[in-house]
Amino acid sequence: MKLNEKVSRYLEKIPKSKLNAFISINKNAEKDAEKIQRKIDTNAAGRLAGYVLAIKDNIAVSGMRLTCASKMLENYVSPYDATVVKRIIAEDGLIIGKTNMDEFACGASGETSYFGATLNPSDEKRVPGGSSSGSAAVVAAGLCDVSLGSDTGGSIRCPSSFCGVLGFKPTYGTVSRYGLVDMAMSLDQIGPITKTVSDAALVLSVINGSDGMDNTAIKTKEDYTKFAKQKITGIKIGVVGEFFDGCDHNVEKNVRDGVEILKSEGAKIVDVSVPKTPIAVPAYYLNMFAEFSSAMQKFDGLKYGFRKEGKDLNDTVAESRSSLGEEVKRRILLGTYITMKEFRGKWYSTALKARESIRHEMRAALKKCDLLAGPTMPFTAFKLGDKIKDPVEMYLSDILTVSANLSGLPAASVPLEVKGMPVGMQLHADTGSDGKILFAAAAYERASK
Amino acid sequence: MKGVKIGLEIHEQLDTKSKLFCACPTDYREAEPNKSICPVCTGQPGSKPFGVNEKAVNAVIKIAMALNCKIVTNRPVQIRRKHYIYPDLPSGYQRTSEPIGTEGELNNVQIHEVHLEEDPGRFFLREGFVDLNRSGTPLIEITTEPVFDSPQHAREWLEKLASVLAYLDVTKKEEGTMRIDANISLNNGSKVEIKNINSFRNVEKALAFEITRQEDLLRRGLIVDRETRHFDEKMILTSPSRKKETEEDYRHMPDPDIPPLLIKKELAEKTKETLPELPQSKAKRFVKQYQLSGQNAENMVSDPYTADVFENVAKTVDPVIASNWFVGQLKKTLNYNSMTLRDSKITEKQLASLLKLVERQKITERAAELTLREMVLRPEEPAKIIENLGLLEFGDLNTIVKEILDKNEKAVNDYKTGRKEAFEYLVGQVMKITKGSADPETIRKALKRGAELK
Structure with a gap:
């Protein structure tokens, strides 16, 4: 099928979908498709030629809106491309649109968007997970080939687990964050959401690598496609006992079955322990709130974004910010409180210490094996409205995903073959060993088909 | 003055080609408003700092060294965010480094610390207009201990500091880039900070006003509030700032986008070797080498260009005669025309020829004076000026x-x-x-x- 036909089919299918997964559609998609098709026809096309991508709406695409699913940025058009977008376009990837998400990435269910909740393609009465809700839903529903999400505490892996797709959060610094709207700067990382391991490896190969525009990007460029083909004979997988505490029985069983499949493919299975898992959520939230409140400081209504005049400068800022959603406001307030206390050397530094001890434990566990395995989420997708009224319960659902961010480690949610709602198996590797996750995931993919 | 304690915070722009955290040029004065900008220095959503401009860090190290500071090499130096909301601050926080140099000293004034920070843009309140060309320009901040005992002392020391900065040649040369905050307390009372003063003379004036104001309050048995005030140049008075912020409100935190700076001891040592001869030691050398009076020497070294010209002239002219002319007629004439020696474009050769005529008593002092006046405006060989003006030898x-x-x-x-x-x-x-x-x-x-x- 020619790319323009493929794009036309997607463009027909998207408006018919009830998932509310897209915020903006690229108006030039058909023209772009023709351009790329001409390159394909003359054998001059890049590595992503033929791929149709969706981008989470907190990543800048020049000339398109960058809303972060917020009223604050409802009409903000990005004047520049994120580094990942530049790299995708350079390899002839076609961007079809920008996906729905939790407002400013604040949420684990996809329900906090100003544009309304995204629905789960497996069951439209259920949440798709968040915050990259749209990016996971569009891949699962076949509204594009692959997508990009961002992951601060599980925002790629949670919706991938709930929607039954592969979500990959690379090692912190592997992918430039330039153009990704800040949530918590020391935790944010962009990654692919795909149906297959080889697609994830390809997208990751295109977007990774050093970037002069992001100081935290590490100085390497890796080709991950080779990892998707390796055998896993002899690889050691540590099953983390604590990761199953409080986990749904059904999820536990599916994940343990998944581990068995890896074993049958040649992996060696060992039991390991990460006892500090319970402090990961409080450490994460303190850290994230503090950084988030700082990141949100620029949305004052003075330069761009929603503006409502007040009686003076401070009042105008306050009025403009009243456009933000409840969860965003809650996090800004908590973060502001924490950073004010920080002046007296209290909370943020303490959270950073807790973070350091978790990183230490995770890496110690990874000295004993190549990969850590467990569930991505302790449960499957819950019903819309079930948890949104109880922020603490919602926060606790991140318990298994935040450790990877706190430790800077790569982690992926691998979709398991299950009956009923999708379940994801989470694999962690040590810093820079992203490839190991890919070849274990590929082995599972081969064996389960 | 009894019981007066004054401390200074000096901000000066560093002379780097690009801004502190992005690649935009810093020559914003020549650019049209909002032309020297990019997503980074305008705080667009998703933009990130590229890193810390190394030249700016090196400039701060150089200045800290010249101010006899200890360079922080034994621990990482964090870049921190200071949060506040103002139209000229696009990201809602200003990035400032932790101290890079500490415990310095210049002319018997203790330097508390020296660090790096970014300049905000410019907000024109009346026009309601923001120009972000300046946003992200690197600044050095130098903080003294509260050791000045009079406004005059503060001004005189600032002149010494400006002279040292001129020698180091790493700060912007344009007028008015330096901004000063002065804090003052009387008899160990509340500290009042006067923000954003733009010249040394205004520092002196603002502090003098502040002393009078505070003395008056105290005399009447009233309390001096701990507050921030602004200096009104036209009215020559200070008035309280509307904004009241405590340190807690700034929510200082390390910037997660920027790994801390690690300053190597070797870099600090290498920088020390590249320091030029500084005014204080140059003055001492002039006294010894040329038998000048201490006053003449100090006067001439305050501007490195003048000092260099003097040294070259002194190769062929008696140094004492030359120095008397440099600090006397030459300075007077330049001041009268509000220019520096560099501005005048008089060459060393022209000056030397003129002073040789004086030295050999070929022309009268009066004639030399008249020649100099003309030379400052239209530099030429003195013989020609003498002839043109019909002056007598x-x-x-x-x-x-x-x-x-x-x-x-x-x-x-x-x-x-x-x-x-x-x-x-x-x-x-x-x-x-x-x-x-x-x-x-x-x-x-x-x-x-x-x-x-x-």
Whole structure:
């Protein structure tokens, strides 16, 4: 099928979908498709030629809106491309649109968007997970080939687990964050959401690598496609006992079955322990709130974004910010409180210490094996409205995903073959060993088909 | 002044080609408003700092070294965010580094610390207009201990500091880039901070006003509030700022986008080796090497360009004569025209030629002065200026004096018998011919000498 036909089919299918997964559609998609098709026809096309991508709406695409699913940025058009977008376009990837998400990435269910909740393609009465809700839903529903999400505490892996797709959060610094709207700067990382391991490896190969525009990007460029083909004979997988505490029985069983499949493919299975898992959520939230409140400081209504005049400068800022959603406001307030206390050397530094001890434990566990395995989420997708009224319960659902961010480690949610709602198996590797996750995931993919 | 304690915070722009965290040029003065900008320095959603401009860090290290600071090499130096909301601050926080140098000293004034920070944009309140060209320009902040005991002391020291910065050649040369915050307390009372003063003279004026204001309050038994005030240049008074913020409100935190700076000991040591001779030691050397008075030496070294020109001129002209001219007539003439020696474009060769004529008494001081006045405006070889202006050289004066003496034998004899009017008559005759290009004192000397030979 020619790319323009493929794009036309997607463009027909998207408006018919009830998932509310897209915020903006690229108006030039058909023209772009023709351009790329001409390159394909003359054998001059890049590595992503033929791929149709969706981008989470907190990543800048020049000339398109960058809303972060917020009223604050409802009409903000990005004047520049994120580094990942530049790299995708350079390899002839076609961007079809920008996906729905939790407002400013604040949420684990996809329900906090100003544009309304995204629905789960497996069951439209259920949440798709968040915050990259749209990016996971569009891949699962076949509204594009692959997508990009961002992951601060599980925002790629949670919706991938709930929607039954592969979500990959690379090692912190592997992918430039330039153009990704800040949530918590020391935790944010962009990654692919795909149906297959080889697609994830390809997208990751295109977007990774050093970037002069992001100081935290590490100085390497890796080709991950080779990892998707390796055998896993002899690889050691540590099953983390604590990761199953409080986990749904059904999820536990599916994940343990998944581990068995890896074993049958040649992996060696060992039991390991990460006892500090319970402090990961409080450490994460303190850290994230503090950084988030700082990141949100620029949305004052003075330069761009929603503006409502007040009686003076401070009042105008306050009025403009009243456009933000409840969860965003809650996090800004908590973060502001924490950073004010920080002046007296209290909370943020303490959270950073807790973070350091978790990183230490995770890496110690990874000295004993190549990969850590467990569930991505302790449960499957819950019903819309079930948890949104109880922020603490919602926060606790991140318990298994935040450790990877706190430790800077790569982690992926691998979709398991299950009956009923999708379940994801989470694999962690040590810093820079992203490839190991890919070849274990590929082995599972081969064996389960 | 008794009980007065003044401390200063000096902000000066560093002379780097690009901004502190992005690649935009820093020559915003020449650019149209909002042209030297990019997503980073305008705080667009998703933009990130590229890293810390290394040249700016090196400049701060150099200045810290010249101010005899200890360079922080034993621990990472964090870049921190200071949060506040103002239209000229696009990201809602200002990035400032932790101290890079500490415990310094210059001219018996203790330096508390020296660090790096970014300049915000500019907000024109009346027009309601923001220009972000300046946003992200690197600044150094120098903080002194509260050791000044008078406004004058503060101003004099600021001049010394400006001189050191001029020698280091790593800060912006344009006028008005330096901004000063001054804090002052009387008798260990509340500390009042006066923000954003734009010149040394205004620092002195603002502090003088503040002392009067606080003394007046205290005399009446009132309390001096701990507060931030602004200096009104036109009214010459300070008034309280509307915004009241505590340190807690700034929510200082390490910037997660920027790994801390690690300053290597070797870099600090290497920087020390590249420091130029600084004004204090240069002045000492001038006194020793050229036998100048301490005052002349200090005066000349305050501007590195002048000091260099002097040294070159002193190769061919008597240094004492030259220095007297540098701090005397030359300075006076330049000040009168509000220019520096560099602005005047007078060459070393021109100056040396002129001073050689003075040294060899080829021209009168008066003629030299007039030549200099012309030279400052239209630099040229002094001989040519002397000719163009019709000024006299010494040889000419002596000829004229001889002529007058010969013509007026009676007056000469009267003078010799003690009649003062006769001498004044002779002086008048010479002045008439020389049309003011020789000063009366020189004429008198020449006449006396000439008459005695008769």
